[in-house]
Amino acid sequence: MIVRIVFHIDLDAFYAAVETLQDPSLAGKPLIIGGDPRRRGVVASANYAARAFGVRSAMTTARALRRCPQAVVIPPRHSLYRQVSARVMALLGEYSPVMEQSSIDEAFLDMTGQLPAPAAAPETARQLQQEIQTRLGLSASVGIGSNKLIAKMAGKADKPGGVTCVAPGAEAxxxxxxxxxxxxxxxxxxxxxxxxxxxxxxxxxxxxxxxxxxxxxxxxxxxxxxxxHGLDARPVQTRRRARSISREITFAHDVYDAALPAETLKKMSRKLAHRLQKRDLTARTVTLKLRYDDFSTVTRSITQATATNSPADIDRRARFLLAKYRNQARPIRLIGLSVSRFVKGVFQPPLF
Ligand SMILES: [Mg+2]
Known part of the structure; x- marks a missing residue:
């Protein structure tokens, strides 16, 4: 039986690291990438200097600032992070053709057969780490194991900047x-x-x-x-592209009225349509997500035979879902919209 060698690469405090590359004066200062504290924004990422004060992802920015008042807060710039991420993934692809990106800043590499000998794995991981640092200025942690589960858990064992290898047989x-x-x-x-x-x-x-x-x-x-028992047969799978595109916002105040959700959906429809158009895609499914003041959350979808990337079509489907499924008795805290079931190609309006 061939023992597989899987690497899990996880960039350390990725959003914060990218922002620090853009503005080196931020280096060493506590940094929070997150939404506006006055608008109930949440922490998307924080660097290690901020984490030392107890700042964590997904906590409200207001709470994070109570823990670390001197932190610099920067709103997330997702398109910038996606660009940098794409460069990292391209570099990883040079190490093995079998790569599975599992999030914007994490990926698995199947290194089986890519190394001179299994014992060379840690050295290769350190070389990879070094290359990410010198070519892209980013720190990464690497976990090495005989499967995806172990590689990922190993990577978490020594962050930031670690290389942790779990030998075959030592998983459990x-x-x-x-x-x-x-x-x-x-x-x-x-x-x-x-x-x-x-x-x-x-x-x-x-x-x-x-x-x-x-x-x-x-x-x-x-x-x-x-x-x-440390057993995981899942293969490292080269991913198809993202299967949905979404946007969501948390309102600054709980929303009772009908106008603001409708307006918000209209704006989101425009943005989603634009992103579909840029990728030459159309979508058949539109999904609405609503979170109420008590944090109960509903998602409802509509799938149609005709795929679309027109803002008006997406908006119409979104507002249909809102009218049909909104619980009028509760104010809305968060609203989200996504499109999925992509079809390649440009939308052709029917001829009259
Ligand atoms: Mg990370």
Whole structure:
């Protein structure tokens, strides 16, 4: 049997690092990339200087600033991050043709057969890290393992700037002391169920009979049992392009009226249409997302036979969904719109 060698590359504090490249005077200062605190913005990313004060992604910017009042706050510039990300991914592609980008700043590389010898993996990882630093000015952490799960968990073990290699055969032992929540696929509810029977670490899971876990967790049981043993057969898959394009905003105040959501959808429709047009795509599905003041969230979609990238069409479909599914009794906190089920090609308006 061939032992696979998988790298997981994760850029360190990526958005903050890109902003610091643009403005080197930010280096070393606590930096938050996030929305306006007066408009209930949230932290998209923070550098390590800010994290030292307890700033974390997804907390409100206002809260982050209470923890670290001296932090510089910069609104996210996603198109810039996408451009830099594309350069990083191109560089990674030079190391292996089998690359799977898993987010804007993370990717798996299948290095099986790409190395002079398996023992050369850590050295190659450090070389890759160095090249990302010298060519793009960015820091990355690399995890090395015999599968995607282990590579990803290894990468997290020594951030920022680490290279961590888990030797084949040592997977289960590496995972054993970690809390169950560290394992992908275990959310708070599952963790709660496990805690009730005294299962706290991944090692505890591995000691359970597979049947018990499947009885408790249903269809997920087998997968979680395999993960807990460090087993993961998922291949590194070269990704097709993004399958949806979306936008969303959190309103500065909870919204009761009908005009603002409709106006917001109109603007979003224009932006989504523009992005589709730039990529020469049309979309068949439009999805509306609403989050109410109590954080309950609904998403509703409409799929039509005709694909479109016209702002008016997208807007019409969005407003249909809003009229049909909005709960009038609750004010809206967040609204989002996305398009998916892409068809390649330019929209041709029907001839009269
Ligand atoms: Mg990262």
């Amino acid at each position: 032992e590496f995972l054993a002391p970690m809390p169950v929540r560290a394992l992908g696929g275990i959310g708070p509810k599952t963790a709660q169920k496990l805690a009730e029977i005294g299962v706290k670490t991944i090692g505890d899971i591995a000691r359970l009979p597979e049947e018990d876990l499947s009885r408790m967790l249903g269809a997920n049981g087998l997968l979680i049992w395999q993960f807990a």
